[in-house]
Amino acid sequence: MSANTEIKPFRIDVPQADLDDLHRRLDDTRWPDEIPGVGWDYGVPVDYVKKLADYWRTGYDWRAWEAKLNQYPQFTTEIDGQNIHFLHVRSTHENALPLILTHGWPGSVVEYLNVIEPLTNPADGKQAFHLVIPSLPGFGFSGPTKERGWNRYRTAKAWAELMRRLGYDRYGAVGNDGGSMVSPEVGRVDPEHVVGVHVTQIYSFPSGDPAEFEKITPEEQEGLKVLQWFYENKMSFNILHSQQPQTLSYAIFDSPVGLLGWNSQLFGDDPDIDADFVLTNTMLYWLTGTATSATRFYYEDAKAEAPKEPTTVPLGLTMFAGDFVSMRTFAERDHKNITHWNSYDRGGHYAAHIVPDALSTDLRTFYGGLR
Numbered sequence: 001m002s003a004n005t006e007i008k009p010f011r012i013d014v015p016q017a018d019l020d021d022l023h024r025r026l027d028d029t030r031w032p033d034e035i036p037g038v039g040w041d042y043g044v045p046v047d048y049v050k051k052l053a054d055y056w057r058t059g060y061d062w063r064a065w066e067a068k069l070n071q072y073p074q075f076t077t078e079i080d081g082q083n084i085h086f087l088h089v090r091s092t093h094e095n096a097l098p099l100i101l102t103h104g105w106p107g108s109v110v111e112y113l114n115v116i117e118p119l120t121n122p123a124d125g126k127q128a129f130h131l132v133i134p135s136l137p138g139f140g141f142s143g144p145t146k147e148r149g150w151n152r153y154r155t156a157k158a159w160a161e162l163m164r165r166l167g168y169d170r171y172g173a174v175g176n177d178g179g180s181m182v183s184p185e186v187g188r189v190d191p192e193h194v195v196g197v198h199v200t201q202i203y204s205f206p207s208g209d210p211a212e213f214e215k216i217t218p219e220e221q222e223g224l225k226v227l228q229w230f231y232e233n234k235m236s237f238n239i240l241h242s243q244q245p246q247t248l249s250y251a252i253f254d255s256p257v258g259l260l261g262w263n264s265q266l267f268g269d270d271p272d273i274d275a276d277f278v279l280t281n282t283m284l285y286w287l288t289g290t291a292t293s294a295t296r297f298y299y300e301d302a303k304a305e306a307p308k309e310p311t312t313v314p315l316g317l318t319m320f321a322g323d324f325v326s327m328r329t330f331a332e333r334d335h336k337n338i339t340h341w342n343s344y345d346r347g348g349h350y351a352a353h354i355v356p357d358a359l360s361t362d363l364r365t366f367y368g369g370l371r
Helices: 016-027 046-058 062-070 109-120 152-165 179-189 210-215 218-233 236-243 245-254 256-266 275-286 291-303 328-334 356-368
Strands: 007-010 074-079 082-089 097-102 129-134 171-175 194-199 315-321 338-347
Touching: 016 046, 016 256, 046 256, 046 275, 062 109, 062 275, 074 152, 082 109, 082 152, 097 109, 097 152, 097 179, 097 356, 109 129, 109 275, 109 356, 129 152, 152 179, 171 179, 179 194, 194 356, 210 328, 236 245, 236 256, 236 291, 245 256, 245 291, 256 275, 275 291, 315 356, 328 338, 338 356
Parallel strands: 097 129, 097 171, 171 194, 194 315, 315 338
Antiparallel strands: 007 074, 074 082, 082 129
């Protein structure tokens, strides 16, 4: 780790010139053609992006969201040669358990804004938490990355160092999307300090072993069907990010509508996702120039050598309706200490934003059982 361990206060203050440039680019958008009546069959529809872009240009208030983010203490520090940005919100409650919450792509720290208050300031004597919410290396105000190798494993080591630097010797790791890949690795690299890991997806897939398939349940059979559909219809972003992120970069780094359309793949078909959430997440990529470095995370991860042994720190999963279906038969091959397995009939992929009450309750249930 770098010898420079200083933690510096940080405040978002985007120059007006950057917002003016964004508005000019939105005004000058060259829109693609589209076959009438195809909906989402060919990808994100033009009408969907046009509606969002019009709101972005004429109704969306970045300054209001900048102020909302700046309500919370933010900091930067250098770890392993990389700038790391994070929110650090401490609870006033005694014996609050520290948690480090990790987002994924195309999300950001904005994913977790709605759970900050219920987790740090609960009513009726419920379990409270101190929250550390970092921007992934290469994402938002942590980026861009400047060298190879920032995959989930290197990130996990950086998170363990961040928590050590903040003085936390006992903490939990929480994740969604890419954060659900990083957080179990935090437990792996720092098991003497991580009390437990909670995720909203466990990305364990069939190994091809016939003995595994003999054990799968009817629910897991349905999960395999969902996985197959996703692979056949919506996996293109993952493949492109993993193979040629630089080729994609010219479209999403130079054009705000290009970035909005690309990032909307995993926002747009969820009816519970509001326009401000989509645009604020997108803004954190646009304003920081991290559209490219964020996609490199996939490339680095695809090239990384994965540990062969399963994780052993207590692991909790909560699935939300409309999201990836985790399959326990495969999960137990990769994680030997699953102590919590729950599901909700609502929520979607961005549960912390859409159903913060449900996620907060589940975090308390999981970590309450480990204390």
